[in-house]
Amino acid sequence: MTTNGSGFFGRLNWDAFPITGLIQNPNTNEIVANTAAAIVIVGVIVVVGSLTWFRLWGPLWRDWLTSADHKKIGIMYIVFAIVMLARGVLEGVVMRAQQAAGPGDGFLEAEHFAELFSTHGTIMIFFVAVPFVFGLANFLIPLMIGARDVAFPVMNQISLGLTVSAGMMLMVSLVVGEFSTGGWTAYPPYTGAAFNPGVGPDYWIWAIVVSGVGTTLTGINFAVTIYKLRAPGMKFMRLPMYCWTIICSSILIVFAMPPLGVAALMLAADRYLDFHFFTNDLGGNMMNYANMFWLFGHPEVYLLVLPAYGIYSEVFATFSAKRLYGYNSLVIATMSIAVLSFTVWLHHFFTMGQSALINAVFGIATMLIAIPTGVKVYDWMATLFRGRIRFSVPMLYGLSFLMLFVIGGLSGVILANPTVDYQVHNTLFLVAHFHNVLLPGVLFGLLAGYNYWFPKAFGFRLNEFWGRVSVALWTVGFMLTFLPLYFVGLMGMPRRSFSWEDPSFHPYMIVAVVGALIILAALLSVIVQLWVSIRDREKARVPVGDPWDAHTLEWSIPAPPPSYNFAIIPHVTDRDDFAAAKERGNAYPSPDAYEDISVPLNTGIGFSLCVLSGVWMFALVWLIWWLAALVTIFMLATFIAWTFKAETERVIPAEEVRKQHEAWLDLVHNSTPVDRDHETAPENRGLARPDLEAVT
Amino acid sequence: MKRAPTHSYPGLNLGRRHASADKASEVVTFGFWVFLMSDLVYFGLMFAIYITMIDAQAGGPGPHELFDLKSIFAQTLILLTSSLTVGLAMLALKYNLPRWRIVFWFFVTLVLGLSFLVLEIRDFMAMADKGGVPQRSGFLSAFYGLVPLHGLHVTAGCIWLIVLGIQLRIFGLTDLLMSRVVRLALFWHFLDLIWIGIITIVYFGGLTYG
Numbered sequence: 001m002t003t004n005g006s007g008f009f010g011r012l013n014w015d016a017f018p019i020t021g022l023i024q025n026p027n028t029n030e031i032v033a034n035t036a037a038a039i040v041i042v043g044v045i046v047v048v049g050s051l052t053w054f055r056l057w058g059p060l061w062r063d064w065l066t067s068a069d070h071k072k073i074g075i076m077y078i079v080f081a082i083v084m085l086a087r088g089v090l091e092g093v094v095m096r097a098q099q100a101a102g103p104g105d106g107f108l109e110a111e112h113f114a115e116l117f118s119t120h121g122t123i124m125i126f127f128v129a130v131p132f133v134f135g136l137a138n139f140l141i142p143l144m145i146g147a148r149d150v151a152f153p154v155m156n157q158i159s160l161g162l163t164v165s166a167g168m169m170l171m172v173s174l175v176v177g178e179f180s181t182g183g184w185t186a187y188p189p190y191t192g193a194a195f196n197p198g199v200g201p202d203y204w205i206w207a208i209v210v211s212g213v214g215t216t217l218t219g220i221n222f223a224v225t226i227y228k229l230r231a232p233g234m235k236f237m238r239l240p241m242y243c244w245t246i247i248c249s250s251i252l253i254v255f256a257m258p259p260l261g262v263a264a265l266m267l268a269a270d271r272y273l274d275f276h277f278f279t280n281d282l283g284g285n286m287m288n289y290a291n292m293f294w295l296f297g298h299p300e301v302y303l304l305v306l307p308a309y310g311i312y313s314e315v316f317a318t319f320s321a322k323r324l325y326g327y328n329s330l331v332i333a334t335m336s337i338a339v340l341s342f343t344v345w346l347h348h349f350f351t352m353g354q355s356a357l358i359n360a361v362f363g364i365a366t367m368l369i370a371i372p373t374g375v376k377v378y379d380w381m382a383t384l385f386r387g388r389i390r391f392s393v394p395m396l397y398g399l400s401f402l403m404l405f406v407i408g409g410l411s412g413v414i415l416a417n418p419t420v421d422y423q424v425h426n427t428l429f430l431v432a433h434f435h436n437v438l439l440p441g442v443l444f445g446l447l448a449g450y451n452y453w454f455p456k457a458f459g460f461r462l463n464e465f466w467g468r469v470s471v472a473l474w475t476v477g478f479m480l481t482f483l484p485l486y487f488v489g490l491m492g493m494p495r496r497s498f499s500w501e502d503p504s505f506h507p508y509m510i511v512a513v514v515g516a517l518i519i520l521a522a523l524l525s526v527i528v529q530l531w532v533s534i535r536d537r538e539k540a541r542v543p544v545g546d547p548w549d550a551h552t553l554e555w556s557i558p559a560p561p562p563s564y565n566f567a568i569i570p571h572v573t574d575r576d577d578f579a580a581a582k583e584r585g586n587a588y589p590s591p592d593a594y595e596d597i598s599v600p601l602n603t604g605i606g607f608s609l610c611v612l613s614g615v616w617m618f619a620l621v622w623l624i625w626w627l628a629a630l631v632t633i634f635m636l637a638t639f640i641a642w643t644f645k646a647e648t649e650r651v652i653p654a655e656e657v658r659k660q661h662e663a664w665l666d667l668v669h670n671s672t673p674v675d676r677d678h679e680t681a682p683e684n685r686g687l688a689r690p691d692l693e694a695v696t
Numbered sequence: 697m698k699r700a701p702t703h704s705y706p707g708l709n710l711g712r713r714h715a716s717a718d719k720a721s722e723v724v725t726f727g728f729w730v731f732l733m734s735d736l737v738y739f740g741l742m743f744a745i746y747i748t749m750i751d752a753q754a755g756g757p758g759p760h761e762l763f764d765l766k767s768i769f770a771q772t773l774i775l776l777t778s779s780l781t782v783g784l785a786m787l788a789l790k791y792n793l794p795r796w797r798i799v800f801w802f803f804v805t806l807v808l809g810l811s812f813l814v815l816e817i818r819d820f821m822a823m824a825d826k827g828g829v830p831q832r833s834g835f836l837s838a839f840y841g842l843v844p845l846h847g848l849h850v851t852a853g854c855i856w857l858i859v860l861g862i863q864l865r866i867f868g869l870t871d872l873l874m875s876r877v878v879r880l881a882l883f884w885h886f887l888d889l890i891w892i893g894i895i896t897i898v899y900f901g902g903l904t905y906g
Contacts, residue, residue, distance in 0.1 A: 151723050151724075151727055152724075152727060216734055219734075220727055220730045220731055220734065221727075223730055224723060224726055224727040224730060227726065228722065228723045228726055229723070254730060254733060254734045254737075255733075255734070255737055257734070258734055258735075258737035258738045258741065259737070259741055261738065262738055262741045262742065262745075266745075266841060269830075269837070269841065270837075273830065273831070274830075274831045275830050275831065275837040275840070275841070276752075276754075276830075276831070276832075276833060276834045276836075276837045277745070277749075277834065277837050277838070277841070281754075282752075282754040282756075282832070282833050282834060283749065283752025283753065283754040283833045283834025283835060283837075284752070284834050284837075285748070285749065285752065285834060288745055288748060288749075292741060295741075636855075640855075640859055643859065643863070644863065644866075646867065646870070646872075
């Protein structure tokens, strides 16, 4: 059992609030901690205040929080991811500043620095990358496969609720108590009760368990959606590449999230109930934790990067005005990566005592992943070859990715060699490697997707100029921050050190902090781009819905799409069905008849479970047992009560669908098609004139 | 009269004119299979942990001191019978028997499930009396991580039986509830499958190698 909580509020008392520390012992460290807490509190006050001032509570509740529409859920996921991204980037900047403060101890205390790298990793993986990836998937998958919603719309809402409430726990930990100091991997026995009796690891455990349940439900949802809800004629080999990557990601989630849940719950059993899974005494074995964590952890990186590959595949094909080169080989490569990702987890702990033979086997398996990845890189380059290339924002992200990601991938192959790994493990070389694959790979991909599909979601294009500024800042910022870390890593600087002595590291650290500030500017430029785009939206409207002369089904409907997506479910006859239809000249047919359409009714269950699970986690962290028990019963009751609801769908009458659809068709017929030279001009209303070489 | 076999799930009797209901039940049932796969990974890992920790007894009591095979035999019989009774509920659904037949077999399944849980908890208490508590050793932690996890699933199944029984009384055999009966039956058979793993690996394996 961790520190005993016997009072009404468990172990919660005034010492848990950072302001107490500031009053008792004012120093830089406490000021940084209090500033972070203040940002959270001010942020909440500003949001609540402006919602009240502009009387937005009603619309927020009706149109968003209770909506089971996959498009809105997707957008909410992405908003959440961007808020968390802001925190993750700020933490990164503070850490770089600490290490750049010169040989010696910097301005933060060791404990605080450890909290920073733990929250930074946890947030960036679980609360930025995962929600951003699945936010995009939520928005796109039903549109791409010609469906009206995901397979389980309400479960989708619950997934969002659980992910958000888990993310909120990391925000709460800034204000009440402290977060874990055990890194995002939280290895026991350090995170066990014997060495770490405080609340930190408990915050980590429950945030991971609850968001893990949310993510697992999402994985099930998307696997079933793509398997079962494809439009007639949409055979597997006609799926857009992005859908293939989401199938693979979903499969990875279904099989790889359980190990994380098991590992975290066993750690909880050790901490709360004095079990001996991972303790040093009485037969515990921490290697079981390391194995299970990475049995999840390695597939995890592919479940993040594969969808980014999917986004790049769509972007390269569209902005080269060519059919994606080597579709079959890309499908096979994606599947191979998904399978291989389960065979390499041990390379995360080559130095933890296996035999040389086992290390060699896993090292070779790891190197094998470079083969399908290489196939992909060549396919993308071949797609660009002799294409009608436009250097739009998504394309620029893609080109930046192609060059930088290859460096990151190659440093991965270097690390896959156990003998090399023995030299550089636990150094900044590793930090440089995984940031080198996660930033250009995942983050640039997500930002490319955000720029590419934004007009589909909101009906207007994002500002090109600020988009380009953003690409430049992200790229330069990334290179300055992380490429120097390869060198200091090889020079032997350990990762996660709050203090260092060797003066030869100093120049690299200075360059890295400058890079971190540029990354901060890059983040700001994304926000400026959004603000400028909303301000100038009238000049960038694309109501017809196809601003980029793209190939896939989501572009064949209005922007923003109606709640039922497709007035008439399309019959697919080709891989790039919309492109083929445009070539034949019947991309916008007038249907003979319309039908009634059922869409999911609004429901408050996702939001209820979000709030309840948040209280539940807080009660468990602070050992407020009565509250935890009460909320458990409440959650069960809420869920069971929901199963008694007979009506879950409402019907949109055929007449209403006909009216909306015909109004849009009129708009299509009255719009002037634009060619690719005027893609970014105000006259681009979303009706494309296919030009240059045909895509098929 | 026999119905023409036009359904994806013939046990459901959704009717020939219910193509959309038929498709909906196929989606939901497939989704449930995927969920079971994911759940199976949880159990698979707990089995693996148990196997790696079978020797981590740290001087505490081991399988020979703790396991009571007579009780395990009784629990196995009860659980396997409950799989039969839940199957009989499915047959009642398939052959359009009166609704009370389904509820009746649910009730029998519930009684069997609860008896299983009572015996299991008695076992745990007997083990605790001999010093076999999870705090004693890694081996016992692994045991208590796995076997009660199955028990927790049986508890969830029992709650589901009660809720679905009530819903059948209130709403009758709607399309949605029929598909829930199918999923509950799947879940219950899954519990049986896991139990077969538990007697083989935890009890027999433990007694052989522990």
